[in-house]
Amino acid sequence: MRGEEIKTAEVLRTIARNPAIQEMVMQSPQLYTLLLAAAKRYVTGETSAELLERAVVLADQGYLLSAEYIGENTKTIQECSQAKEHFIQLARDCGRIRRPVGISFDLSHIGLLLDPQLAYTHAEEMAEEARKQDHYLMVSMEESTKTEAIVQLYEQLAERHENIGITIQAHLHRSFDDLTKVLQKPGKIRLVKGAFREHEAVALGRGEELNERYLLLAERCALSGHDISFATHDQLLIDELERRGYLHLRHAELEMLYGVRPEQARLMRDKGVTVRLYLTYGTEWYLYLCHRLAEYPPHIHQAIADMAEPSRTQNPGYE
Numbered sequence: 001m002r003g004e005e006i007k008t009a010e011v012l013r014t015i016a017r018n019p020a021i022q023e024m025v026m027q028s029p030q031l032y033t034l035l036l037a038a039a040k041r042y043v044t045g046e047t048s049a050e051l052l053e054r055a056v057v058l059a060d061q062g063y064l065l066s067a068e069y070i071g072e073n074t075k076t077i078q079e080c081s082q083a084k085e086h087f088i089q090l091a092r093d094c095g096r097i098r099r100p101v102g103i104s105f106d107l108s109h110i111g112l113l114l115d116p117q118l119a120y121t122h123a124e125e126m127a128e129e130a131r132k133q134d135h136y137l138m139v140s141m142e143e144s145t146k147t148e149a150i151v152q153l154y155e156q157l158a159e160r161h162e163n164i165g166i167t168i169q170a171h172l173h174r175s176f177d178d179l180t181k182v183l184q185k186p187g188k189i190r191l192v193k194g195a196f197r198e199h200e201a202v203a204l205g206r207g208e209e210l211n212e213r214y215l216l217l218a219e220r221c222a223l224s225g226h227d228i229s230f231a232t233h234d235q236l237l238i239d240e241l242e243r244r245g246y247l248h249l250r251h252a253e254l255e256m257l258y259g260v261r262p263e264q265a266r267l268m269r270d271k272g273v274t275v276r277l278y279l280t281y282g283t284e285w286y287l288y289l290c291h292r293l294a295e296y297p298p299h300i301h302q303a304i305a306d307m308a309e310p311s312r313t314q315n316p317g318y319e
Helices: 003-016 019-027 027-038 048-060 077-097 116-132 144-160 175-182 208-224 234-242 262-270 285-295 298-307 311-312
Strands: 064-069 101-105 137-139 164-168 189-192 228-231 251-258 276-280
Touching: 003 048, 003 285, 019 027, 019 101, 019 285, 027 285, 048 064, 048 077, 048 276, 077 101, 101 116, 116 137, 116 144, 116 262, 137 144, 137 285, 144 164, 175 208, 189 208, 208 228, 208 234, 234 251, 234 262, 251 262, 262 276, 285 298, 298 311
Parallel strands: 064 101, 064 276, 101 137, 137 164, 164 189, 189 228, 228 251, 251 276
Antiparallel strands: none
Protein backbone atom coordinates (compact mmCIF):
# COMPACT_ATOMS: atom_id res chain seq x y z
CA MET A 1 0.00 0.00 0.00
CA ARG A 2 1.03 3.61 -0.59
CA GLY A 3 1.25 6.06 2.30
CA GLU A 4 -2.23 7.52 1.85
CA GLU A 5 -3.74 4.04 1.52
CA ILE A 6 -2.08 2.92 4.76
CA LYS A 7 -3.50 5.98 6.52
CA THR A 8 -6.95 5.32 5.07
CA ALA A 9 -6.78 1.70 6.26
CA GLU A 10 -5.87 2.88 9.77
CA VAL A 11 -8.81 5.30 9.82
CA LEU A 12 -11.21 2.59 8.62
CA ARG A 13 -10.06 0.17 11.31
CA THR A 14 -10.43 2.90 13.93
CA ILE A 15 -13.98 3.87 12.98
CA ALA A 16 -14.90 0.19 12.69
CA ARG A 17 -14.26 -0.17 16.42
CA ASN A 18 -15.93 3.12 17.40
CA PRO A 19 -19.31 2.22 18.97
CA ALA A 20 -20.64 5.79 18.65
CA ILE A 21 -20.07 5.82 14.88
CA GLN A 22 -21.52 2.35 14.50
CA GLU A 23 -24.64 3.30 16.48
CA MET A 24 -25.07 6.44 14.37
CA VAL A 25 -24.97 4.36 11.19
CA MET A 26 -27.31 1.69 12.52
CA GLN A 27 -29.83 4.25 13.79
CA SER A 28 -29.93 6.38 10.63
CA PRO A 29 -32.24 4.93 7.96
CA GLN A 30 -30.43 6.88 5.24
CA LEU A 31 -26.89 5.86 6.25
CA TYR A 32 -27.99 2.30 6.97
CA THR A 33 -29.47 1.89 3.49
CA LEU A 34 -26.45 3.43 1.76
CA LEU A 35 -23.81 1.40 3.60
CA LEU A 36 -25.80 -1.83 3.38
CA ALA A 37 -25.78 -1.41 -0.41
CA ALA A 38 -21.96 -1.27 -0.26
CA ALA A 39 -21.76 -4.14 2.23
CA LYS A 40 -23.74 -6.46 -0.05
CA ARG A 41 -20.69 -6.82 -2.27
CA TYR A 42 -19.07 -8.75 0.61
CA VAL A 43 -22.06 -9.94 2.69
CA THR A 44 -24.71 -12.14 1.09
CA GLY A 45 -27.47 -10.38 3.04
CA GLU A 46 -29.00 -9.99 6.46
CA THR A 47 -30.78 -13.37 6.56
CA SER A 48 -29.74 -17.01 6.24
CA ALA A 49 -32.20 -17.36 3.36
CA GLU A 50 -30.16 -14.85 1.36
CA LEU A 51 -26.95 -16.71 2.15
CA LEU A 52 -28.47 -20.05 1.13
CA GLU A 53 -29.77 -18.65 -2.14
CA ARG A 54 -26.28 -17.49 -3.09
CA ALA A 55 -24.58 -20.59 -1.66
CA VAL A 56 -26.57 -23.02 -3.79
CA VAL A 57 -25.59 -21.12 -6.96
CA LEU A 58 -21.90 -20.99 -6.03
CA ALA A 59 -21.81 -24.67 -5.08
CA ASP A 60 -23.26 -25.56 -8.48
CA GLN A 61 -20.45 -23.50 -10.06
CA GLY A 62 -17.86 -25.75 -8.44
CA TYR A 63 -16.85 -23.89 -5.28
CA LEU A 64 -16.61 -25.26 -1.75
CA LEU A 65 -18.11 -22.97 0.86
CA SER A 66 -17.69 -21.53 4.33
CA ALA A 67 -20.63 -19.82 6.01
CA GLU A 68 -20.78 -17.44 8.98
CA TYR A 69 -23.47 -15.62 10.92
CA ILE A 70 -21.61 -12.36 11.63
CA GLY A 71 -21.09 -11.28 15.23
CA GLU A 72 -18.62 -11.02 18.08
CA ASN A 73 -18.17 -9.81 21.67
CA THR A 74 -21.71 -10.80 22.65
CA LYS A 75 -22.63 -9.20 25.97
CA THR A 76 -25.43 -11.28 27.52
CA ILE A 77 -26.10 -14.98 28.08
CA GLN A 78 -29.38 -14.70 26.20
CA GLU A 79 -27.66 -13.16 23.14
CA CYS A 80 -24.99 -15.88 23.26
CA SER A 81 -27.68 -18.56 23.32
CA GLN A 82 -29.50 -16.92 20.42
CA ALA A 83 -26.27 -16.81 18.40
CA LYS A 84 -25.66 -20.50 19.12
CA GLU A 85 -29.15 -21.35 17.87
CA HIS A 86 -28.48 -19.32 14.71
CA PHE A 87 -25.39 -21.43 14.02
CA ILE A 88 -27.23 -24.69 14.67
CA GLN A 89 -29.98 -23.66 12.26
CA LEU A 90 -27.35 -22.55 9.75
CA ALA A 91 -25.80 -26.03 9.86
CA ARG A 92 -29.22 -27.55 9.18
CA ASP A 93 -30.01 -25.11 6.40
CA CYS A 94 -26.67 -25.81 4.70
CA GLY A 95 -27.83 -29.37 4.21
CA ARG A 96 -29.51 -28.02 1.06
CA ILE A 97 -26.07 -27.53 -0.49
CA ARG A 98 -25.49 -31.32 -0.58
CA ARG A 99 -21.78 -31.10 0.21
CA PRO A 100 -19.74 -30.31 3.36
CA VAL A 101 -19.71 -26.67 4.46
CA GLY A 102 -17.40 -25.00 6.96
CA ILE A 103 -19.46 -23.21 9.61
CA SER A 104 -17.19 -20.38 10.80
CA PHE A 105 -17.70 -18.48 14.05
CA ASP A 106 -16.05 -16.30 16.69
CA LEU A 107 -15.93 -17.83 20.15
CA SER A 108 -16.70 -14.36 21.58
CA HIS A 109 -20.00 -14.52 19.64
CA ILE A 110 -21.17 -17.50 21.70
CA GLY A 111 -19.91 -16.57 25.16
CA LEU A 112 -16.11 -16.48 25.46
CA LEU A 113 -16.01 -13.05 27.10
CA LEU A 114 -18.75 -13.93 29.59
CA ASP A 115 -17.72 -17.46 30.54
CA PRO A 116 -15.37 -19.77 28.59
CA GLN A 117 -17.36 -22.77 29.82
CA LEU A 118 -20.51 -21.28 28.27
CA ALA A 119 -18.70 -20.87 24.95
CA TYR A 120 -17.41 -24.45 25.21
CA THR A 121 -20.89 -25.84 25.82
CA HIS A 122 -22.36 -23.88 22.93
CA ALA A 123 -19.55 -24.93 20.58
CA GLU A 124 -20.10 -28.58 21.50
CA GLU A 125 -23.79 -28.31 20.60
CA MET A 126 -22.86 -26.68 17.30
CA ALA A 127 -20.24 -29.32 16.54
CA GLU A 128 -22.69 -32.15 17.13
CA GLU A 129 -25.29 -30.62 14.80
CA ALA A 130 -22.63 -29.91 12.18
CA ARG A 131 -21.49 -33.55 12.39
CA LYS A 132 -25.05 -34.76 11.79
CA GLN A 133 -25.20 -32.61 8.64
CA ASP A 134 -21.69 -33.69 7.48
CA HIS A 135 -20.29 -30.18 8.04
CA TYR A 136 -17.40 -28.94 10.15
CA LEU A 137 -16.85 -25.94 12.43
CA MET A 138 -14.05 -23.44 11.93
CA VAL A 139 -13.02 -21.32 14.90
CA SER A 140 -12.11 -17.85 13.67
CA MET A 141 -9.29 -15.89 15.28
CA GLU A 142 -9.88 -12.56 16.97
CA GLU A 143 -7.69 -9.85 18.54
CA SER A 144 -4.44 -10.99 20.16
CA THR A 145 -5.83 -10.35 23.65
CA LYS A 146 -8.17 -13.33 23.09
CA THR A 147 -5.72 -15.65 21.32
CA GLU A 148 -4.59 -17.66 24.34
CA ALA A 149 -8.16 -18.28 25.49
CA ILE A 150 -9.23 -19.26 21.95
CA VAL A 151 -6.37 -21.72 21.48
CA GLN A 152 -6.94 -23.31 24.88
CA LEU A 153 -10.66 -23.70 24.27
CA TYR A 154 -10.03 -25.12 20.81
CA GLU A 155 -7.64 -27.73 22.22
CA GLN A 156 -10.35 -28.86 24.65
CA LEU A 157 -12.99 -29.01 21.93
CA ALA A 158 -10.70 -30.89 19.53
CA GLU A 159 -10.19 -33.63 22.11
CA ARG A 160 -13.87 -34.57 21.70
CA HIS A 161 -14.80 -33.38 18.21
CA GLU A 162 -12.80 -34.12 15.07
CA ASN A 163 -14.92 -31.77 12.94
CA ILE A 164 -13.61 -28.54 14.52
CA GLY A 165 -10.77 -26.56 12.95
CA ILE A 166 -9.01 -23.35 13.90
CA THR A 167 -7.61 -20.23 12.26
CA ILE A 168 -3.95 -19.22 12.69
CA GLN A 169 -2.87 -15.62 12.09
CA ALA A 170 0.58 -15.47 10.52
CA HIS A 171 1.30 -11.94 11.74
CA LEU A 172 1.31 -12.92 15.43
CA HIS A 173 4.75 -13.71 16.81
CA ARG A 174 3.28 -16.60 18.81
CA SER A 175 1.83 -18.37 15.79
CA PHE A 176 4.74 -20.79 15.26
CA ASP A 177 4.13 -22.20 18.74
CA ASP A 178 0.35 -22.21 18.24
CA LEU A 179 0.72 -24.08 14.96
CA THR A 180 2.83 -26.74 16.65
CA LYS A 181 -0.01 -27.30 19.15
CA VAL A 182 -2.89 -27.40 16.69
CA LEU A 183 -1.08 -29.66 14.23
CA GLN A 184 -1.45 -32.33 16.89
CA LYS A 185 -5.25 -32.06 16.63
CA PRO A 186 -7.39 -33.54 13.84
CA GLY A 187 -9.23 -30.40 12.72
CA LYS A 188 -8.50 -28.36 9.60
CA ILE A 189 -6.18 -25.35 9.94
CA ARG A 190 -7.00 -22.10 8.18
CA LEU A 191 -3.93 -19.90 7.66
CA VAL A 192 -4.52 -16.16 7.32
CA LYS A 193 -2.25 -13.13 7.46
CA GLY A 194 -4.27 -11.48 10.24
CA ALA A 195 -6.66 -8.56 9.86
CA PHE A 196 -6.42 -6.91 13.27
CA ARG A 197 -4.24 -3.93 14.05
CA GLU A 198 -1.74 -5.07 16.69
CA HIS A 199 1.28 -3.62 18.51
CA GLU A 200 4.65 -4.45 16.96
CA ALA A 201 5.59 -6.32 20.13
CA VAL A 202 2.77 -8.76 19.34
CA ALA A 203 2.66 -8.94 15.55
CA LEU A 204 4.32 -8.02 12.28
CA GLY A 205 2.89 -5.30 10.07
CA ARG A 206 2.03 -5.90 6.42
CA GLY A 207 5.03 -6.33 4.14
CA GLU A 208 7.64 -8.71 2.81
CA GLU A 209 8.57 -10.08 6.24
CA LEU A 210 4.97 -11.09 6.88
CA ASN A 211 4.75 -12.79 3.48
CA GLU A 212 7.90 -14.76 4.28
CA ARG A 213 6.44 -15.83 7.61
CA TYR A 214 3.17 -16.87 5.98
CA LEU A 215 5.08 -19.08 3.57
CA LEU A 216 7.11 -20.65 6.38
CA LEU A 217 3.90 -21.55 8.21
CA ALA A 218 2.36 -22.74 4.94
CA GLU A 219 5.35 -25.01 4.34
CA ARG A 220 4.94 -26.63 7.76
CA CYS A 221 1.27 -27.26 7.08
CA ALA A 222 1.87 -28.59 3.58
CA LEU A 223 4.61 -31.00 4.68
CA SER A 224 2.57 -32.20 7.66
CA GLY A 225 -0.17 -33.65 5.47
CA HIS A 226 -2.71 -31.91 7.71
CA ASP A 227 -5.90 -30.50 6.16
CA ILE A 228 -5.11 -26.87 5.42
CA SER A 229 -6.96 -23.88 4.00
CA PHE A 230 -4.65 -21.20 2.61
CA ALA A 231 -6.80 -18.10 3.10
CA THR A 232 -5.38 -15.16 1.17
CA HIS A 233 -6.04 -12.73 -1.67
CA ASP A 234 -2.41 -11.65 -1.96
CA GLN A 235 -1.35 -12.36 -5.55
CA LEU A 236 2.30 -12.79 -4.57
CA LEU A 237 1.35 -15.44 -2.02
CA ILE A 238 -1.08 -17.21 -4.34
CA ASP A 239 1.54 -17.36 -7.08
CA GLU A 240 4.18 -18.72 -4.71
CA LEU A 241 1.83 -21.28 -3.13
CA GLU A 242 0.98 -22.48 -6.62
CA ARG A 243 4.62 -22.52 -7.75
CA ARG A 244 5.49 -24.72 -4.79
CA GLY A 245 2.61 -27.05 -5.59
CA TYR A 246 0.87 -26.49 -2.27
CA LEU A 247 -2.45 -25.50 -3.83
CA HIS A 248 -2.68 -28.80 -5.71
CA LEU A 249 -2.09 -31.01 -2.68
CA ARG A 250 -4.92 -33.38 -1.82
CA HIS A 251 -5.25 -31.95 1.69
CA ALA A 252 -5.06 -28.26 0.70
CA GLU A 253 -7.42 -25.58 -0.62
CA LEU A 254 -7.43 -21.87 -1.38
CA GLU A 255 -10.01 -19.90 0.60
CA MET A 256 -11.17 -16.44 -0.46
CA LEU A 257 -13.72 -14.02 0.95
CA TYR A 258 -16.94 -13.65 -1.00
CA GLY A 259 -16.85 -10.47 -3.08
CA VAL A 260 -13.07 -10.07 -2.97
CA ARG A 261 -11.24 -10.79 -6.25
CA PRO A 262 -13.89 -13.10 -7.76
CA GLU A 263 -11.94 -13.18 -11.03
CA GLN A 264 -8.97 -14.74 -9.20
CA ALA A 265 -11.19 -17.34 -7.53
CA ARG A 266 -12.66 -18.23 -10.92
CA LEU A 267 -9.20 -18.49 -12.50
CA MET A 268 -7.87 -20.80 -9.79
CA ARG A 269 -10.98 -22.98 -9.93
CA ASP A 270 -10.54 -23.34 -13.68
CA LYS A 271 -6.92 -24.38 -13.11
CA GLY A 272 -8.05 -27.28 -10.95
CA VAL A 273 -7.37 -25.73 -7.55
CA THR A 274 -9.90 -26.47 -4.82
CA VAL A 275 -11.37 -23.04 -4.05
CA ARG A 276 -13.51 -22.33 -0.99
CA LEU A 277 -15.54 -19.12 -0.77
CA TYR A 278 -16.26 -17.56 2.62
CA LEU A 279 -19.87 -16.34 2.78
CA THR A 280 -21.37 -14.25 5.57
CA TYR A 281 -24.78 -12.94 6.55
CA GLY A 282 -26.37 -11.02 9.42
CA THR A 283 -27.17 -7.53 10.62
CA GLU A 284 -23.72 -6.98 12.18
CA TRP A 285 -22.21 -6.16 8.77
CA TYR A 286 -20.81 -2.69 9.60
CA LEU A 287 -17.56 -3.96 11.11
CA TYR A 288 -17.15 -6.52 8.34
CA LEU A 289 -17.53 -3.85 5.64
CA CYS A 290 -14.96 -1.57 7.29
CA HIS A 291 -12.44 -4.41 7.49
CA ARG A 292 -12.91 -5.37 3.84
CA LEU A 293 -12.34 -1.77 2.73
CA ALA A 294 -9.35 -1.39 5.07
CA GLU A 295 -7.67 -4.39 3.45
CA TYR A 296 -7.73 -2.62 0.08
CA PRO A 297 -8.67 1.10 0.41
CA PRO A 298 -9.10 1.70 -3.36
CA HIS A 299 -12.28 -0.38 -3.04
CA ILE A 300 -13.82 2.70 -1.39
CA HIS A 301 -14.47 3.99 -4.91
CA GLN A 302 -16.27 0.75 -5.72
CA ALA A 303 -18.29 1.04 -2.48
CA ILE A 304 -19.44 4.54 -3.37
CA ALA A 305 -20.52 3.33 -6.82
CA ASP A 306 -22.41 0.44 -5.17
CA MET A 307 -24.28 2.92 -2.95
CA ALA A 308 -25.37 4.85 -6.03
CA GLU A 309 -26.26 1.71 -7.99
CA PRO A 310 -27.01 -1.24 -5.62
CA SER A 311 -27.73 -3.60 -8.54
CA ARG A 312 -23.97 -3.65 -9.27
CA THR A 313 -23.51 -6.28 -6.53
CA GLN A 314 -26.05 -8.73 -7.97
CA ASN A 315 -23.53 -10.32 -10.36
CA PRO A 316 -20.40 -11.07 -8.29
CA GLY A 317 -18.50 -12.61 -11.23
CA TYR A 318 -17.87 -16.20 -10.05
CA GLU A 319 -19.36 -17.93 -13.11
